[in-house]
Amino acid sequence: MPPAPLRVISWNVNGLRACAKKGFATWLRQSRAQIVGLQEVRALPEDLPPEILAPRGWHSHFAPAERKGYSGVGIYSRALPDDVESSLGVRRFDIEGRLQVARFGRLAVVNGYFPKGSGKDRDNSRVPYKLAFYRAVFERA
Secondary structure (H helix, E strand, C coil), X not given: CCCCCCCEEEEECCCHHHHHHCCXXXXXXXXXXXXXXXXXXXXXXXXXXXXXXXXXXXXXXXXXXXXXXXXXXXXEECCCCCEEXXXXXXXXXXXXCCEEEEEECCEEEEXXXXXXXXXXXXXXXXXXXXXXXXXXXXXXX
């Protein structure tokens, strides 16, 4: 009998604390996923409730933004990853908590939250940042 397919889920939660109040822990338990990548976590790990920070049966790793309530990614996995990297080595990208690369043997899972390019005034002021981030991720990959 062939092994069950690997189920990897990616979800932009638009705030994990708010998502937790709407049943995230139950969803995670019932997801049948082996790996779940979250984007726009918008919380520091110490601000998450224990059942979300370290749910039973899951390993978790978070790469938060330095700025509270902004950006950030997180990954949950049934198996303990061999390694999780969360840095491109470029401070202006790394402080926004936008990337994780989790290794499971020969498998690498990339969890990324890619910037859109519009600035605070809904202009295109962050397009250069966006394109530079994309280039850095491409070079890393």
